[in-house]
Each structure stands twice: as C-alpha cells, then as structure tokens.
Amino acid sequence: MEEAAGDEGLEFKWGKKRRVGGKKKDVQFYESFTFDGDEYSLYDSVLVGDASEQDSHELFVAKIIKIWEHTNKRAKNPRQVKLLWFFRPSEISPHLLEGVQDVLANELFLASGEGPGLANVNPLEAICGKCSVVCISKDKRNPQPTDEEIKSADFVFRRAFDVGSSRVVDTIDDKIAGVDVTFLFNRAGSKQEATNVQKIQEDMNGSLDSLKLNSLPACVSVPETEDNSIESSDCRERSYGGEEGKEKGLSKLAEERSVKDSSVQESSAHGKEHDACEASGFRGNDCDGSKAQGSEVKKQFTKEKSLPAEARSSDTCDASGSRVKHSDSEKPQANDVKKPLTKQKSVSGGERYSKESNGLDDRPQKKQKLDGCDTDAFKRPRDKVTGDEVPPEKPSLVKKHRDLGVSVSERRDAKTAKKPSFDGKLLQRAEDETLGDDYERGYQVIEVKQKPDAVNSKWFRPLPWEESMREAEKEERVVLLQNLDPTYTSDEVQDIVYSALSEQSTARMIERTSVTISHTGEALVIFNSRQAAERAIRRLDKGCLLLSSGRPLVAVFAKINPPGKLSSFYGHTKLQKTQMRRETRDRVSTSRGSQPNTLEYVMAMEWYLHRARSDHAFQTVIKRQLEVKKSLRINFKAKLP
Amino acid sequence: MTIIMGEDIKVRVATVKSSGLRDRDTKRDADAVSLLDTRCHENPQTRVTTPREEAPNTMANPEEEEEEEKYESFLSRVRRTVYVDELTPHASKSVVESAFSQFGTVKDVIFLPNYLGPKELPTGVLVEMESEQTAKAVIETVSQFPFMVAGMPRPVRASAARPAMFSDRPKKPGRTIQFRWVDPSDAEFDKAQRVKRLVRKHTAEAAFMIKKQLEEAEELAKQQSETVTTHHKKFEMIDKLTHDRVAQELAGRYNIKCGPPHR
Numbered sequence: 001m002e003e004a005a006g007d008e009g010l011e012f013k014w015g016k017k018r019r020v021g022g023k024k025k026d027v028q029f030y031e032s033f034t035f036d037g038d039e040y041s042l043y044d045s046v047l048v049g050d051a052s053e054q055d056s057h058e059l060f061v062a063k064i065i066k067i068w069e070h071t072n073k074r075a076k077n078p079r080q081v082k083l084l085w086f087f088r089p090s091e092i093s094p095h096l097l098e099g100v101q102d103v104l105a106n107e108l109f110l111a112s113g114e115g116p117g118l119a120n121v122n123p124l125e126a127i128c129g130k131c132s133v134v135c136i137s138k139d140k141r142n143p144q145p146t147d148e149e150i151k152s153a154d155f156v157f158r159r160a161f162d163v164g165s166s167r168v169v170d171t172i173d174d175k176i177a178g179v180d181v182t183f184l185f186n187r188a189g190s191k192q193e194a195t196n197v198q199k200i201q202e203d204m205n206g207s208l209d210s211l212k213l214n215s216l217p218a219c220v221s222v223p224e225t226e227d228n229s230i231e232s233s234d235c236r237e238r239s240y241g242g243e244e245g246k247e248k249g250l251s252k253l254a255e256e257r258s259v260k261d262s263s264v265q266e267s268s269a270h271g272k273e274h275d276a277c278e279a280s281g282f283r284g285n286d287c288d289g290s291k292a293q294g295s296e297v298k299k300q301f302t303k304e305k306s307l308p309a310e311a312r313s314s315d316t317c318d319a320s321g322s323r324v325k326h327s328d329s330e331k332p333q334a335n336d337v338k339k340p341l342t343k344q345k346s347v348s349g350g351e352r353y354s355k356e357s358n359g360l361d362d363r364p365q366k367k368q369k370l371d372g373c374d375t376d377a378f379k380r381p382r383d384k385v386t387g388d389e390v391p392p393e394k395p396s397l398v399k400k401h402r403d404l405g406v407s408v409s410e411r412r413d414a415k416t417a418k419k420p421s422f423d424g425k426l427l428q429r430a431e432d433e434t435l436g437d438d439y440e441r442g443y444q445v446i447e448v449k450q451k452p453d454a455v456n457s458k459w460f461r462p463l464p465w466e467e468s469m470r471e472a473e474k475e476e477r478v479v480l481l482q483n484l485d486p487t488y489t490s491d492e493v494q495d496i497v498y499s500a501l502s503e504q505s506t507a508r509m510i511e512r513t514s515v516t517i518s519h520t521g522e523a524l525v526i527f528n529s530r531q532a533a534e535r536a537i538r539r540l541d542k543g544c545l546l547l548s549s550g551r552p553l554v555a556v557f558a559k560i561n562p563p564g565k566l567s568s569f570y571g572h573t574k575l576q577k578t579q580m581r582r583e584t585r586d587r588v589s590t591s592r593g594s595q596p597n598t599l600e601y602v603m604a605m606e607w608y609l610h611r612a613r614s615d616h617a618f619q620t621v622i623k624r625q626l627e628v629k630k631s632l633r634i635n636f637k638a639k640l641p
Numbered sequence: 642m643t644i645i646m647g648e649d650i651k652v653r654v655a656t657v658k659s660s661g662l663r664d665r666d667t668k669r670d671a672d673a674v675s676l677l678d679t680r681c682h683e684n685p686q687t688r689v690t691t692p693r694e695e696a697p698n699t700m701a702n703p704e705e706e707e708e709e710e711k712y713e714s715f716l717s718r719v720r721r722t723v724y725v726d727e728l729t730p731h732a733s734k735s736v737v738e739s740a741f742s743q744f745g746t747v748k749d750v751i752f753l754p755n756y757l758g759p760k761e762l763p764t765g766v767l768v769e770m771e772s773e774q775t776a777k778a779v780i781e782t783v784s785q786f787p788f789m790v791a792g793m794p795r796p797v798r799a800s801a802a803r804p805a806m807f808s809d810r811p812k813k814p815g816r817t818i819q820f821r822w823v824d825p826s827d828a829e830f831d832k833a834q835r836v837k838r839l840v841r842k843h844t845a846e847a848a849f850m851i852k853k854q855l856e857e858a859e860e861l862a863k864q865q866s867e868t869v870t871t872h873h874k875k876f877e878m879i880d881k882l883t884h885d886r887v888a889q890e891l892a893g894r895y896n897i898k899c900g901p902p903h904r
Contacts, residue, residue, distance in 0.1 A: 548820065
C-alpha cells in the first residue's frame, strides 16, 4: 500500500486521545485525527485508494474502527487505522447477488462474519477521503435516517456480506470485527451538529443564490430512498461539508433547527437522534430537494414547507430542505427566525460532532476544487449542495462515483467473477501486522493466495473448454442436461443434441464423483446461441425425448460456479500465524501420514467418522432414489400405432 | 422448432448420427452408422439417417478395432488412476504430485472442476500412477492411515477411479444410442413427465445432502480448531512454567515429581 501523501506534506494532526495500549505500552490509540484538511473520527466512513493501481479511480469504502500510532519510531507505518470494509455490489460476484433483492445503485454491503476481507490494518495515509454512508436498515437498533439524508448520502447500506460464508445476509450481527454494532449504524445526533451548524453559518453567510439555482438543475435526485431517517455521523458530516463554503449556511441551520423542532413534535416515535439526523440530512440535501428548477424549486419548497410539523420524516426532510432553499433565496426574514433556532440546535448536538467541526473548519477552503455539478447520480451531496464546487478532497473521488455507477450497472450484466478481483484486492489490503497489537489477529488475510505463483500457474491457464464455457455462460448459452446415462461420453451427448434437437453444440459430461448421484449422468452443453439454448430447453421440457435407456432428458439453464478458488476449506486448522506462514511456504512438504499417538491422529479419526456418516447417508438416499426410478421405468420400444 | 413439436410428433425412432461438423471423415461415419443399423432391433423403423442398408462388417472392422483399442487403453488408464477426494482447494498440482510421489511416480494429476456443486465442496483429483499396483498401494495406504495433504488434520480419501470420472473418456465401442420423441397421446408420456420431475427432485435431494455434509464438516472443523487451540495453550503454558522453573518449584514444595526436564 503506498503511503498516499505521508511525506508530501499533507497536514496531519491528532485529535482526541483514547488510551495507551500494546505490549510495551508504546501504542497510542486515538479517537480522531485531521488529515489533509479533513477530520476523521472513529467509525467514520472513508474512502480508501487501491494500492495496486496508483491512479485508479477504484476506491473502496470502509469504516474506521481503530486508530493508533506506534510511539517508537521503528515501525515504518507508525500511524495506522483498522478499517472495516464495505462491499460494493460490483465487488461481489453476481452469482452471489442473485436472490438479493433491490440492490440499490449506491448500496453497499457491510462486511461481517469472520474471514479475510472483513477488516484490515492500513497505514493512515491510505485514506483518500471521507464519504457518507447512511444505514438504511430497518433494524431496531438503527436510528432511521430521513429521506433527505438517504438521498444525499454517498452510499447506503442495509445488508451485510458475510465474508466467511460469502453470502449476503440481511441481519447485522451484534458485533462485527469486535466492534459493537451500534457504532456501525447511524449515529445519534450530537452537539457536533451544532458546532458544524455554526461553522456553516459563518461560511455561508455570503449566500450564493445563483450558484444554488445553477446547482439545482444539476443536482440529480439521488436514487431511491428508504423511508427512515438514520443517524449517521457521516451523513451529518456530509451534509455539513456540503453546506459549508456555500450558500445559506444560516438559513440551513435555521431550517434544520426548525425542522428539528417540528420533527421533534411529530416524530415522537423516532429518537432524538433521528431528528438531529434529519436536520443534518436536510442540510446535505439542498440540491436533493430540487425536483424543479430554480423558482419551481422554491415553489415546491414553499409547498412543502407548509406542512412541516406533520407526517413522516421524509416530509419533514423535504420540508426542511425546502425551507432551506426557500429561505435562502427569498425570505430573509426567515433567517432571523432561524438564527435563534440554530443556536438552540447547537446545544442539542452530541459530542461526536465536536470532532467533526475541526474538519469542517478547513473544508470551505479546500473544497473549491472541482467545478460543475456532476450529474452523476452518485455524486456526493456535497457536490450537489455546493453546486459548482465539489467538496471532496480529490477529483478522483467524484470520478469514482461515476465509475461506481457505471461499474455497478455493467458488472451485473457481465457477471464478472468475484473471486479473482476480490482476491487481488485482498492481497493489496493485507497489510503488515502490527507487532504487539493483539487486535489484529484474525482479521488479516491469511491463507488466501500466499503462493500466488502456484495459484496463477494453475488457475490462470484455463482449459480451452472451460474458457468457452465461461464465455458461453455470460451469454447464457449453457444448458445442463440431466438424466443421461452415466456411461455416455461428451461426444455422444453432442451427437444426441445434434440428432434430436438438430443443434450444433459442444458438450462435456460432468464427472461422477463421490458427491454426485451415481445412477444418473449430467452434461453441460454449450449451444451456439441463446435462442438455440432456449429452444432446446423448451422442446425438452414440453415434449419428451426418450433415450434408449428409457430416460427422458431433462434440460435447464446451467448455473455454474464462478471461477476462482474458494477461500474456505473445512478441516484444516492452524495454530498460529507464524506457524501457518511457515507451513504455507513449505506447503509442498507438509503431506504426510500421521502417527496414532498424536492429537492429529485423533482429529483425523473424527474426520473419518464424519465422512463415513455422510457417505452412508448419501448412499441411502441414492439407493432410495434408484428404487423409485426403477418403479417408473419407461418402455423405450413404443408400440407403434 | 417448438411449433413442430406441437404438431407433427410422430413416433419415430432415429439412430443417432454424428454431427456433421465433427472431424471424422464421412466415410467412417457412414460405416459406423450402417454398422449400428445392423445392430438395431428388428422392427422396421423410420430411420433418419441411414446412408446404407447393408452392413459390410468386414470394412467396419478396422475402425471398430481402433475404437476398442482406444477404449481398452482408457480402461487401463482408469485402473492406474486413483481418485483422491476431500482435498483442499488450496493444494496445487505440484503439491499433490509431490505428496503422492511418495508412493511411486505420478504420471498425471487431473483436477476435477466443480461447476455445479456448492462452493465449499472439497476438491477431487485424479492421480494417475505408473502402474496398477502402485495405484492399489496408494489406495490401501491412504485408507488405512490418515494421509494429510497440504494441511492437517483432515485426511484425504482415496479410492479407485471409475470411467465415469473422466469427462474426456472415449466412447464405449459398440454402443448405440437411440432416441424418440414421445407423443403426448402416448401412454408413456405421463410417466416420462413424472420421471423428469423426479430427476429434478433427486438433484435437489443430492444437493441438500451435500449441503448438510458441508455444514457438519464446518462444525467439526470449528470444534477441532477450538480443541487444538486449547491444547496448544495448555502446552504452551506448561512449557512456560517448566521453562521458568515455576513448575519445578511447585513440585518441590508439594513433593511431587516434575515432568520433563528443563531443556
């Protein structure tokens, strides 16, 4: 992982200290820091660059779950953070994504479970910037976000991806990577909000109406919305970031405050955090409210404003948003009203925001980098809010969003395998372990790809048939033919397909192993076109193609596992990191039999037992299946009419 | 095509002919087909592809022989091959090769790809040894003693390979496949449909069994890893104590003999 800008003079400053730890008490943990003008706190969502490609626009999203520094100067990366990853849908193989409903365009999956890819230690300098991730899960523990917040969030997440079992899970565990889940959900509002508010107030005193109007058309309404308001520090900070340097800081604050008030009244169901979040969300959602252009917006907002204190959070969100714009553009008197409100709001903020205020200080100056509203749907709310100026620290971030949008849509179609790309990234992410830090064990990329050469040589030379099969799979030309005689060969299958269905094809019989049913054969058949495949399936389905062994053919579209090695194999245990590393290096020499007087032997016996049991069960099932089939024997020789 | 299906289904028996684009000379095809014809049953049937009615057996013999030879050599290869199961997917070809070269020369290692099964399925491998005896020896040894490849403690399983395990196997000579489309009005149609459904059911059952197996394996693995770590911790602790002479001291006080001497 390259040191992003550690030596290039990017400013860095520690924030709040936490405690001292480590074996020799030489590790200082922190709660926040300022880097390159941004303040980061624990449990912020950040963007991290891809170490393998210097200028790639591929940025990963992660949550900081630990920050520390080695005080002795020997470590080459004294300042490090532990990041809990979010997965973009593009990082997950489409095979794993099927059955996962409604993956939003900017939805992320929180890494959970245990295994490689969950969390990593990285040098602090690898962080490229902040981003806002709003949790839209309907979990009770999760403060629900407002629509505004959701719309203006960079990303949303509501589901997790279990790295151990490589599955998308809907429920989020209580503890992920040792972190209590409350920190992973949206955060309750806090006084930081207030301080930020004040900041914005200062910054935005010069309101830029024109800018605002310009930005409105450009601000694309963010993808959809879950209808809750969740508290998220990111969300908040995002919105703050958005605010600053731009328009109506004052009015916004006021808006939010008033919104907050109203929401407090009406949304008793939600927590206080909810409100605060709403408020923050509003701020970020200036542009978001822009369903109309220019004055239309104002009109709309006025309308919305008229119903502030009732209904759902989203309404209030909108209302506040509208109020923000509204007041900003036209109603100066509102400002007065709002000012006091703002003040009140400041009081209610929580401590978290105090951390962020530092970052916000610098933001207005920094964020005047990019021009023009990015019309990309994933543009950060800051972008929207600030119109021409895109606040993210680096232009690459914006591009990233664009790419993200593109990649998500196209990748889903292309069915790129998750594993290879994922593993590649893992390799990069795996960082040097901090000696003496007990927290690292268990979250590192351990066994995956320790011998890249061996892996490459085996897996990156796919067989020609496999190649064509993967190709065909993309175009959905692969059909699984079942109920063949197990003694058929691939050639025969091809012949059958040709004669019976009059289609050219290439086929491969699937090997009958200990895990496949022995009394029936299957083959993967690649047709020349999708229509041909469909035709064949339909014909075999509707009609009945009987083979001389008395078996009717069954055909379905084949669902093939994506290529690449799996990361898990049950049954191999490792004792310690060091031992394992040595072993993997010497993997070639670790094949051996076992002596009966070792623990190893005992465990091996357990495996024998397990195997015997499963075999027996499997065989019983197979036997029964065979009997049933026999009873349904079909006469091949039909009685001719 | 589907339209045809619905309308003109006649019961016809057709012999399978090689697809036209295949890389054999047509003459051979013709011969093969005619050969097959003679072996068909006696009823007069409509044949879709029958270039010739008579069966010049003599002319077909060389090809037939060739086929049989090929098949025989394939069978001998099968007898020499060991099917190794429950292998970790991390094992590479060289690892497997060196592991089994302890028994004798390994001629070839073929990995069985897992296209349809669950992802966590252990890898299967076909290891071709140089002779049948070596193969038998491998199977015997591995079945009697736990043999671990590239990781412990889960041992691999070895058994004799079967022809069906080779996806690129040659055709069994002298076999003909026939097919017919069954008319919906045929009495057998329902049965056939039922069989088709049954096939799907069976596949699902098998998949379920495999899944259960994997789950149990996972549990066992977890259990074992816990055991290992606790044992390890215990041993470590004991080690430390003996190293620090603490254990000896305590032993002295209680008048008990202390274990292995301090290294």
